[in-house]
Amino acid sequence: MEAVIVNNLIKTYPAEKKSVVKALNDISFKVNAGELFGVIGPDGAGKSTLFRILTTLLLADSGTAFVDGFDVVKDYKEIRKRVGYMPGKFSLYQDLSVEENLDFFATIFNTSIRENYDLIKDIYVQIAPFKTRRAGKLSGGMKQKLALCCALIHRPSVLFLDEPTTGVDAVSRKEFWEMLQQLKKQGITILVSTPYMDEASLCDRVALLQNGAILSIDKPTVITAQFNNTLLAVKADNMFGLLQVLRESGLAANSYPFGEYHHVVMKDNISIEELGNYLNQKGCTTVNIQKANANIEDCFIALMRNE
């Protein structure tokens, strides 16, 4: 069964000089019940707009969407009972304590912390030592855990997490994804948006979103397997100079900084030796060339160029 169905959603916002921004440009997709589904895209791709439409906080210009079988427009009251939503910006009451925030969210959903404690227990024990601390005085990682507890306290069947790991340190990010895997085991469908491409591999399936359009949608391993150019990781003493030489060479279809290397997407008929010789001729020193495996970021860059 599908937990989310999106058909031809279009959403525009008014922009300057009577023009419009197409935040969602006719997108369609489905999410299966129990899936951990990632919406991956840079700032401005349309992630928040999509989540706000699916959680009934915003109306689309056209198209239809269903969550848990209910129409986001006609059945918005039913959907609000069934979804948990963690918005991108910290949305809890800064002046209420950890415990008071949780109690508040439980009360507005007509439930209690006790009733659903088993669902949040593993997350809540991590913030319980600070339960009397005001939410505004928590660290970023703790705020994120509290927000997740509040989004779960009414036992939603579909959970929407909008950029939950943005601005959170690497350790907390890892812990957060482990928590999502545990929630998935409890049968909750999870839609999570993120600008961090490395998080794609932690999802069952992902939609790559750019300028309101889906560039690709599949299992992360299927998307990376579709990258069919030779990809090289290249390093030299002068990385800035190396990038310029690569871009002027005409040997690469694309080249871009990637961690401590530059990734180079080779043109079909060019060998690694040819590239190495060319770089040496052009005065690049201590050149190191290795074959690389494309990850989601490489695929995203390639798909964006094709667009």
Ligand SMILES: Nc1ncnc2c1ncn2[C@@H]1O[C@H](COP(=O)(O)OP(=O)(O)OP(=O)(O)O)[C@@H](O)[C@H]1O
């Ligand atoms: N209320 C608004 N009025 C005008 N334009 C908007 C409004 N909200 C969003 N936009 C524009 O719509 C596009 C999509 O924005 P959206 O916030 O959905 O993207 P996002 O992927 O969530 O990125 P971000 O992380 O930057 O919020 C962007 O170009 C944004 O500037």
